[in-house]
Amino acid sequence: MTDWNSTDPNQAVDDAWAALEKEKRKLADLGKHWDEASTTVRAKDQSLEMKFDGRGELTDLTFNTSKYRELAPAQLASVIIETLRKGRVESQQKVSELMGTSSVPGLDLDGLTSGNVRPDEMINSLMGPMLEALNGFGVDIEPPKPENRDRETREHG
Structure with a gap:
């Protein structure tokens, strides 16, 4: 964990x-996983199986028997x-195992990959302590606010 209020800013x-x-290395591994991994699951009654890519998106559906016709x-x-x-x-469990827990406070890679965490909120969480410490050193930087960014995007985008 980085102590931004440390006496040694370097x-x-x-x-x-x-x-x-x-x-960053974990994210590179995640990208490789997304490109190369797959997961196959069977229905409890064995009537069908599904294959998912590394992102958890359905890529194939196979009916194993004619049992599905009787349902x-x-x-x-x-x-x-x-x-x-x-x-x-x-x-998602495979991704969570690959990513593990983050050593960086505010960096929720599992939440990001599952879609439960907004990327802009995560960045603000990461940058907030550093920006506050810089403000303490006399560097006046205001952290971006999502609503400001959205307004700027509408005005300039």
């Missing part, structure tokens, strides 16, 4: 840089949805 920057480099439409839909959810959960 060491704080070096520590932060090392931590971010570690996270009522609502029951078949339930089997499909249940298997789809199972596959996405397993895919």
Whole structure:
């Protein structure tokens, strides 16, 4: 963890840089996983199987037997949805295991990859302590606010 209020700002920057480099390597591994990994799950009744890519997106659906023809439409839909959810959960678990926990406070890679954390909020969380410390050194930097960014985007975008 970087202590931005440290008496040695150079060491704080070096520590932060090392931590971010570690996270950068994790993100590179994540990109490779997204490109190369897959997950295959079968329905409980073995009637179908689904294949997911490294991002957890469905890439293939195979009906293994003619059993699915005997299912009522609502029951078949339930089997499909249940298997789809199972596959996405397993895919996300693989990503979570790959990423582990972050050593950088405010960096929630699992939340980011699952879509539960907004990237702009994560950046503000990461940069906030550093910007506050810089303000303490007399460097006047105001952290970006999502609503300001949105307004600027509308005005200039």
